[in-house]
Amino acid sequence: xxxxxxxxxxxxxxxxxxxxxxxxxxxxxxxxxxxxxxxxxxxxxxxxxxxxxxxxxxxxxxxxxxxxxxxxxxxxxxxxxxxxxxxxxxxxxxxxxxxxxxxxxxxxxxxxxxxxxxxxxxxxxxxxxxxxxxxxxxxxxxxxxxxxxxxxxxxxxxxxxxxxxxxxxxxxxxxxxxxxxxxxxxxxxxxxxxxxxxxxxxxxxxxxxxxxxxxxxxxxxxxxxxxxxxxxxxxxxxxxxxxxxxxxxxxxxxxxxxxxxxxxxxxxxxxxxxxxxxxxxxxxxxxxxxxxxxxxxxxxxxxxxxxxxxxxxxxxxxxxxxxxxxxxxxxxxxxxxxxxxxxxxxxxxxxxxxxxxxxxxxxxxxxxxxxxxxxxxxxxxxxxxxxxxxxxxxxxxxxxxxx
Amino acid sequence: xxxxxxxxxxxxxxxxxxxxxxxxxxxxxxxxxxxxxxxxxxxxxxxxxxxxxxxxxxxxxxxxxxxxxxxxxxxxxxxxxxxxxxxxxxxxxxxxxxxxxxxxxxxxxxxxxxxxxxxxxxxxxxxxxxxxx
Numbered sequence: 081x082x083x084x085x086x087x088x089x090x091x092x093x094x095x096x097x098x099x100x101x102x103x104x105x106x107x108x109x110x111x112x113x114x115x116x117x118x119x120x121x122x123x124x125x126x127x128x129x130x131x132x133x134x135x136x137x138x139x140x141x142x143x144x145x146x147x148x149x150x151x152x153x154x155x156x157x158x159x160x161x162x163x164x165x166x167x168x169x170x171x172x173x174x175x176x177x178x179x180x181x182x183x184x185x186x187x188x189x190x191x192x193x194x195x196x197x198x199x200x201x202x203x204x205x206x207x208x209x210x211x212x213x214x215x216x217x218x219x220x221x222x223x224x225x226x227x228x229x230x231x232x233x234x235x236x237x238x239x240x241x242x243x244x245x246x247x248x249x250x251x252x253x254x255x256x257x258x259x260x261x262x263x264x265x266x267x268x269x270x271x272x273x274x275x276x277x278x279x280x281x282x283x284x285x286x287x288x289x290x291x292x293x294x295x296x297x298x299x300x301x302x303x304x305x306x307x308x309x310x311x312x313x314x315x316x317x318x319x320x321x322x323x324x325x326x327x328x329x330x331x332x333x334x335x336x337x338x339x340x341x342x343x344x345x346x347x348x349x350x351x352x353x354x355x356x357x358x359x360x361x362x363x364x365x366x367x368x369x370x371x372x373x374x375x376x377x378x379x380x381x382x383x384x385x386x387x388x389x390x391x392x393x394x395x396x397x398x399x400x401x402x403x404x405x406x407x408x409x410x411x412x413x414x415x416x417x418x419x420x421x422x423x424x425x426x427x428x429x430x431x432x433x434x435x436x437x438x439x440x441x442x443x444x445x446x447x448x449x450x451x452x453x454x455x456x457x458x459x460x461x462x463x464x465x466x467x468x469x470x471x472x473x474x475x476x477x478x479x480x481x482x483x
Numbered sequence: 484x485x486x487x488x489x490x491x492x493x494x495x496x497x498x499x500x501x502x503x504x505x506x507x508x509x510x511x512x513x514x515x516x517x518x519x520x521x522x523x524x525x526x527x528x529x530x531x532x533x534x535x536x537x538x539x540x541x542x543x544x545x546x547x548x549x550x551x552x553x554x555x556x557x558x559x560x561x562x563x564x565x566x567x568x569x570x571x572x573x574x575x576x577x578x579x580x581x582x583x584x585x586x587x588x589x590x591x592x593x594x595x596x597x598x599x600x601x602x603x604x605x606x607x608x609x610x611x612x613x614x615x616x
Contacts, residue, residue: 192576195528217485217610218531218574226528464484466609 081121084130085114089206090291092134094178097241100142103185104231107203109141110134114206179204180295181243183288184252186230187259190237195230196259197266202227204291205284215267215281256292257305257361260285264309268316282313303352304362310345311368314338326471330377342372363392382411399428403438415445433462437472444479453479485531485574485608486581488588490601492568497539505594516591524573524584535569542566565602572608581605 093110100106113134127133186200198216201207207215213223244252267281289306296302318332327333349365367388374380386408393405402425410418419442422435429435440455453476460472505513524530539558548554571588575581585605590598 194574194576198528216574218528219525221525222528222530222574225526229526229528464607464609469609 081118081126084126085117086206086287088131088134089114090179090182090204091131092138093203094182095135096138096142097182098178099139100146101241103234103241104228105145106138106142107231109138109145112141113138177243177295179291181241183256183292183295184244184249185234185239185241187252187255188234188237188239189252189255191230191233193259193262195226195233196255197263198223198226199230199234200259200288201263201284205288207284211280253296253299253302257301260289260292261305261308261361263288264312268313282309282316285309286313300352300355300357301359301361303348304359304365307345307349307352307365308361308368310341310348311365311372314341314345314372320467324467326467328471329371332377334375334377337372345369346373358391360392360395363388363395367392380411382408386412399425400434403429403434407438407442410442410445415442418442419446431462433459433468433472436462440472440475444475449479449482452476484576484578485572485610486578487604487606487608488571488573488581488585489604489606490568490570490588491565491604492539492601493565494539494563497566500594509592509594509596512592512596517588520588520591521571524571529573529575529580529584530571531574532572533569534571536567539566578607 089110092113093106096106096110097103116137117130117134121127121130183200183204186203187196191199198212201212201215202209209224209227210220212227213220216223243249264282264285267283267285286306286309289302289309293299293302293306314337315329315332317338318327318334318336320326345365346369349362349369352362353366367385370381370385370388386405389401389405389408392401402421406418406421406425409421419439422439422442425435436455436459440452440459443452443455456472456476456479460469460476463469463472521530521533524533542558544556544558546554571584573581573584575584582605585603589600589603591601593599
């Protein structure tokens with residue numbers, strides 16, 4: 081039932097929003113309706129039209145809320161009177177667009193990423209504040225305030241709850257995909273050892289990406305992002321050992337990869353790429369697909385990955401893309417060529433552990449043991465991921481021991 | 484991203500003064516400042532944890548002795564000049580913001596009501612996402 085409620089939460093909120101507009105109050109009303117459902121449905125059975133039931137209860141709560149403010153807001157109270165009749169008509173017409181508009185609102189460019197993430201998980205994902213706080217390892221009171229401030233910021237930005245025009249829509253879709261990508265990374269990258277509950281975030285991001293893809297089937301980047309998540313998440317079982325140690329891509333047991341997720345991701349990106357309007361998520365998904373299709377690390381089609389990173393580098397001036405490009409150069413043309421490219425990144429990535437780690441790896445490939453050890457240790461001192469620090473320190477130690 | 488903000492106290496100061504040696508109201512002002520800072524951080528959605536520690540004389544240094552039995556000495560080390568008074572863990576959007584919060588914490592008022600400008604050590608906390616390697 082939890083998954084049904086989660087699925088319905090954004091639709092219900094969207095429907096209520098369309099009528100009442102006040103984001104904070106609508107969200108409270110929907111949360112109350114969801115709580116009522118969680119209490120009543122297991123006892124009385126799930127109603128025939130669960131969505132309509134939730135909208136009706138939420139609207140009743142909104143009406144109560146508005147009636148208590150009637151003197152101040154007579155206009156909105158009038159709207160409230162009307163709404164009871166409208167509800168029954170809406171029940172049979174789930175307006176999918178409402179969910180999309182809600183997503184656009186939560187992933188508002190005026191919000192910081194952490195606020196947008198929290199608001200999206202709550203309003204669109206239907207997660208409780210406690211669940212979100214738990215996933216981000218902060219107290220519930222802190223997360224509640226973060227969400228409440230995010231709502232205020234959306235309100236202050238004056239964004240109307242309407243479907244934006246085509247140009248605005250593309251731009252807003254960019255913010256939505258970015259927020260979903262951040263949620264995914266937060267869950268995927270840290271779903272290690274004792275932080276297992278955080279892997280729920282990766283699943284939640286995939287669920288939301290599926291929803292976005294359904295809402296915007298013609299958007300190639302929405303498809304690309306979903307494919308990228310599936311192809312990356314497929315490797316999760318092989319990414320760490322049972323005791324939480326990190327296993328790099330080249331050393332992973334590929335039989336542990338989730339074959340169904342790989343197949344779905346490969347099919348999705350294969351059907352999307354030829355449609356044109358190729359963007360960064362699609363290219364990253366294509367790169368992930370090339371990795372996932374290699375039965376052994378040494379079978380990896382590095383020239384194709386190099387070509388794809390070349391394309392990606394043309395679209396983005398992100399230095400992390402240039403860093404990965406340098407790795408691909410090293411795999412195709414040798415470590416010296418890769419090291420040559422790294423020199424250009426010393427400014428943009430100064431002090432970043434990834435640059436030191438990649439340099440160490442390429443120096444190791446080039447047989448420069450002493451220099452490789454020094455850069456592994458530099459990287460270990462800079463990373464903020466404990467499994468990564470252990471991995472880098474062990475790399476340095478093993479190199480030091482091998483004479 | 485999460486940062487730990489560690490408030491360092493000077494052993495010499497701590498030995499020379501305590502709440503009873505501060506002028507009336509000054510210690511209350513100090514506490515009120517910290518409570519208000521914690522409240523602001525919570526309202527900002529930035530506070531992940533706050534821990535205040537007892538006085539350094541309550542501290543014990545433990546080493547494993549023969550057979551793994553705890554060998555205990557009083558802490559802090561005699562040569563130590565500073566001790567950890569307490570810490571915050573904040574979850575913020577940037578490194579700069581963590582530094583900014585530390586600067587605010589540093590201005591907690593002292594016995595004379597003026598900012599003490601205590602040293603606050605700021606360090607990233609392990610656990611931020613790692614990249615695929």
